[in-house]
Amino acid sequence: MLHIHEGQCGLCTHFGEEHPQDQRLTHIRTSMEADEEFVDICGHPLLERLHLKVTATSGCDGFEPAVVH
Ligand code: SF4
Numbered sequence: 001m002l003h004i005h006e007g008q009c010g011l012c013t014h015f016g017e018e019h020p021q022d023q024r025l026t027h028i029r030t031s032m033e034a035d036e037e038f039v040d041i042c043g044h045p046l047l048e049r050l051h052l053k054v055t056a057t058s059g060c061d062g063f064e065p066a067v068v069h
Pocket of ligand 1 (some may be wrong): 007008009012013014015016024042043044054058060061062063064
């Protein structure tokens with residue numbers, strides 16, 4: 001299990017942005033932990049068309065904090 005910190009994809013609004021209601025994303029954001037195998041597509045406007053897949057502990061300067069409902 002990976003522990004996720006501020007600034008990493010698992011807490012970014014662009015991580016899995018095309019399916020924001022996904023319960024797996026909510027779980028990652030509330031527990032701040034994710035399975036090592038879990039990857040999702042980054043929806044950042046500069047990267048979206050590349051379909052970049054990132055882990056929950058990846059990161060970049062485009063980080064924007066996700067709002068957890
Ligand atoms: S790669 Fe950057 S913009 Fe994309 S989800 Fe990760 S931190 Fe957010």
